[in-house]
Amino acid sequence: MSETRVLDIDDIRVTFDTPDGPVEAVRGVSMHVKPGETVAVVGESGSGKSQIMMAAMGLLAGNGTAAGAVRYRGQDLLSLSPRKLNALRGKKITMIFQEPMTSLDPLYRIGVQLSEPLRVHGGLSAKAAMARALELLKLVQIPKPEEKIRAYPHELSGGQRQRVMIAMALANDPDLLIADEPTTALDVTIQAEILQLLADLQERIGMSILFITHDLTIVEAFADRVYVMRKGLLEEEGPTDQIFGNPRTDYTKMLLAAEPEGTKAPVPANAPVLLKGENVEVTFGAPASLFGKDTTFRAVDGIDIALQKGQTIGVVGESGSGKSTLGRALLQLLPSDGTVVYQGDRIDGLDRGQMRRYRSHLQMVFQDPYGSLSPRMTVGEIIAEGLSVHAPDLPRKEREKQVAQVLTDVGLEPSFRNRFPHEFSGGQRQRIAIARAVILRPDVIVLDEPTSALDRSVQKQVIELLRRLQVENELSYIFISHDLAVVRALSDYVMVMKNGVVVEQGPTAEIFDSPRTEYTRKLMEAAFNLREVLKGQIQVKEATAAT
Known part of the structure; x- marks a missing residue:
């Protein structure tokens, strides 16, 4: 019954206005999450996974619109005023974003940003909030937390910034956690620790988790049910064991075999x-x-x-x-x-x-593609910028031809060159960053x-x-x-x-x-036995719940 569900998404549609006309990113998708349940949403980059959740949280880009219904415990989120939506966001519903550098304010120290939701939604004093922020940094295994709490986002590694985002999302013990690629920039040992942390917290407070990810190893071990998306549509859904053990569609079989x-x-x-x-x-x-x-x-x-x-x-x-x-x-x-x-x-x-x-x-593809792509330039302008600087005599038509070719090379449509970075998924932005580097045909x-x-x-x-x-x-x-x-x-x-x-x-x-060193051996064991490690954690969790 829908009244027992934490989240109900009914026939959600997300459309973006672009210079090339409307783009339907999500085309009538329905899904739900029950109390204490972990649900994974998987699919190729650009399939619409993240846009569903951005619509649910009222965080779509300015040229995006959403239709349908998104209900949190029966309350339609799409119809809420900004004030009422803000009362839920950060407290009852929290989100770990895919690109932490663009979600953390570069002008404020980590401690200030972590303590803000604790003061706004938790009612803590500034001193108590800062003490809790330090506890959260320790909880997500940030090294030297007493130092990092005074650091700015740019002073942390990509993985450390991602852990800060996880700490911020967990600050007020949410009812529903939407995790968009929460372990993308984390090494395998930290992945296991973070997923164990989420499993423990879920057990302690009954939190529900909606997990958006491309990492099927994590999904198999961590999720109760799976939704498979493709090109804005729902391709397949079912219990995790069924999806992995007996997938019905060729697309799901391809994802599992890749x-x-x-x-x-x-x-x-x-x-x-x-x-x-x-x-x-x-x-x-x-x-x-x-x-x-x-x-x-x-x-x-x-x-x-x-x-x-x-x-x-x-x-x-x-x-x-x-x-x-x-x-x-x-x-x-x-x-x-x-x-x-x-x-x-x-x-x-x-x-x-x-x-x-x-x-x-000498070119570089940066870890955070969104932070390295100018939001004011189209993708075509971004990719062609290097040619304009280093090959200024190249005719315009030849430049456009090379941009179209390199977009094709990285698996994107040449027509995408007229769009802006915010109109793409994280994976698509990563391919754009690769295209920008390789178009110059560098040596390194x-x-x-x-x-x-x-x-x-x-x-x-x-x-x-x-x-x-x-x-x-x-x-x-x-x-x-x-x-x-x-x-x-x-x-x-x-x-x-x-x-x-x-x-x-x-x-x-x-x-x-x-491997000769113990450190390298542990990295290798964690990487290639992650599925078994996580399954062991979940089995312990299930055994505890059963007793």
């Missing part, structure tokens, strides 16, 4: 070194002074790296280990110490103007979690694209990721980082098959 395949052959030993770093160090904070204590933190601590032509070096490690910082330092996107050499030229210490001649050769691309928001089927497409481009253009990649299955498929050399240093490195097969 896994990264193949391995990369190592480059010849005599292949030239394109990019080399020696004793690379990156330090944040400031030393002790008359008016303050020492706040220095060494994020990257004396790393050596040599990237050969045609090589892919995978960089793995837990969130906050310094992976992304190393990639940015090598491309001189932040101040660093040590030596960085590109094709014989020292580029460390060069200013912005001096680095311009190297930028077309640093890929920072380039497949984290992509479902497995699209991951396979992007992996094949990166492989093809690498062969055709003799590209070299530094591939930063927590997804070890993708790293194994794409890399021929792997570096394992922890606390700013490299604890182990070597050929991919050697690192994966015969």
Whole structure:
């Protein structure tokens, strides 16, 4: 009966007005969530998963409209005034957003942002709210929480920002948690901890969870029921065991079968070194002074790296280990110490103007695509911007032709070039960021979690694209990721980082098959046994509930 349901979504339709005409992102979808239930919504990037929940929360972009009914315990959310909706959001219904950097205010410290919902919805004093905020940071396993509570969002790693968003969503013990790719930027060990935390909280307060994700390993272990979406429509639904054990549609079968395949052959030993770093160090904070204590933190601590032509070096490690910082330092996107050499030229210490001649050769795909894409430019303008700067004499028609081709290469429609970033899903934005980098045909691309928001089927497409481009253009990649299955498929050399240093490195097969350090062994075990670990957690939860 609908009255026993926490959330009832009935014939929801979401439409966006675009320069190319109306786009129906969701076309008459119905679903529900019962008290204490975990429901997963899966499907390829752009299938409309997130837009249903954005409509339910009253958070659609300005050019979006929603029709149908979304009821929270019988109350229609679509008809509520902003004031009444705000009374529910952040207290009874909370949401973990897919891109935490765009959801956290860059002008406020983490503690202030965490304590706000506690004061507004929980009625806590400023002091009590800050104390509770510190407890929440500890709850989600943020390292050095006493320091991080005073940090700004840009001072945290992608995984740490995502954990802050999770802490904020859990602050007031919600009745319904909508989690949109909540573990996207988290390494496997933290994934297990966060999912265990959600399972424990669900058991303690009876919270319902609506889980939007592309990670089917998590879904199989964590969800009670599954909805499968495709192109704005509901493709299939049912209990998790049924969906995974006996899927009815070819589309669902394809999703379940899609896994990264193949391995990369190592480059010849005599292949030239394109990019080399020696004793690379990156330090944040400031030393002790008359008016303050020492706040220095060494994020990257004396790393050596040599990237050969045609090589892919995978960089793995837990969130906050310094992976992304190393990639940015090598491309001189932040101040660093040590030596960085590109094709014989020292580029460390060069200013912005001096680095311009190297930028077309050294590209980066950032971890947070939405934060790196200008909201005021169309996708076509964003992708063509590099050509305008580095190939100003290229005719306009040729530029447009190359933009259309690269969009096709990354699995997007050429017509999408007239839309703006906010009109795309997280996975689509990630492909746009890849297109922007590869259109310049650089020598080196640093890929920072380039497949984290992509479902497995699209991951396979992007992996094949990166492989093809690498062969055709003799590209070299530094591939930063927590997804070890993708790293194994794409890399021929792997570096394992922890606390700013490299604890182990070597050929991919050697690192994966015969890891030497205990840290690497734990990473591998967590990655390839995550399904079993999570299933064990859920079985314990179910046994506890039964007694």
